[in-house]
Amino acid sequence: MNVLDTLIWLVNFPASHGYAMVFIAGFSILGLFAMSVSGASPVSALRRVREREGLLHDQRPPRGRTRGRVARITFRILAFLMLANLVIGILSLTGVPVTRAYIYEHGETAQATRDGDWVTFTASDGVEYTLESNFFTPAVYPDRDVYLPSGDPVTVRYLPGHPQAFVIDSARGQR
Numbered sequence: 001m002n003v004l005d006t007l008i009w010l011v012n013f014p015a016s017h018g019y020a021m022v023f024i025a026g027f028s029i030l031g032l033f034a035m036s037v038s039g040a041s042p043v044s045a046l047r048r049v050r051e052r053e054g055l056l057h058d059q060r061p062p063r064g065r066t067r068g069r070v071a072r073i074t075f076r077i078l079a080f081l082m083l084a085n086l087v088i089g090i091l092s093l094t095g096v097p098v099t100r101a102y103i104y105e106h107g108e109t110a111q112a113t114r115d116g117d118w119v120t121f122t123a124s125d126g127v128e129y130t131l132e133s134n135f136f137t138p139a140v141y142p143d144r145d146v147y148l149p150s151g152d153p154v155t156v157r158y159l160p161g162h163p164q165a166f167v168i169d170s171a172r173g174q175r
Contacts, residue, residue, distance in 0.1 A: 002161065005106070008099050009162035014085040015098040018137040021089030025082040032079035036072045092137045100141040100167045107157030109169065114150050121156050123163040131164060139167050146170040 014021040050056040112121035133139040158166035
């Protein structure tokens with residue numbers, strides 16, 4: 001399995017769900033960055049009150065500081081990942097083929113049918129996949145705005161190791 005195919009497969013999820021990803025990432029970033037601020041945890045606030053009142057008897061560093069530091073770093077990493085998903089979602093909504101060009105160039109072809117927003121095809125290993133190609137971020141490449149009626153057969157290209165990453169081949173037309 002190709003590492004680049006796996007990376008494209010991972011990036012394809014926020015790209016193919018752009019509308020939802022913009023909202024999920026947009027609101028998640030606010031909370032994740034707030035949680036990553038130093039002193040955001042209730043343990044550190046309690047420690048500050050105890051120090052101010054002179055009630056802190058234990059002079060050794062508490063284990064909570066290390067846990068809090070690890071938690072802040074984790075929240076910061078998650079916040080930057082969500083920021084990347086937000087950018088990918090916005091690019092996908094505006095019509096930029098974030099992953100579709102790679103899938104089109106390196107993918108295997110298969111015959112498929114469309115039923116509304118759902119595309120059904122059988123991969124080379126014999127497994128049948130029914131995947132979403134929604135209205136806001138359609139999985140169509142190179143001509144994103146081509147009209148493809150439901151029920152008609154189409155050609156799809158998918159990554160061999162990750163068939164969930166697919167595009168409808170609009171250059172071949174309907175078959």
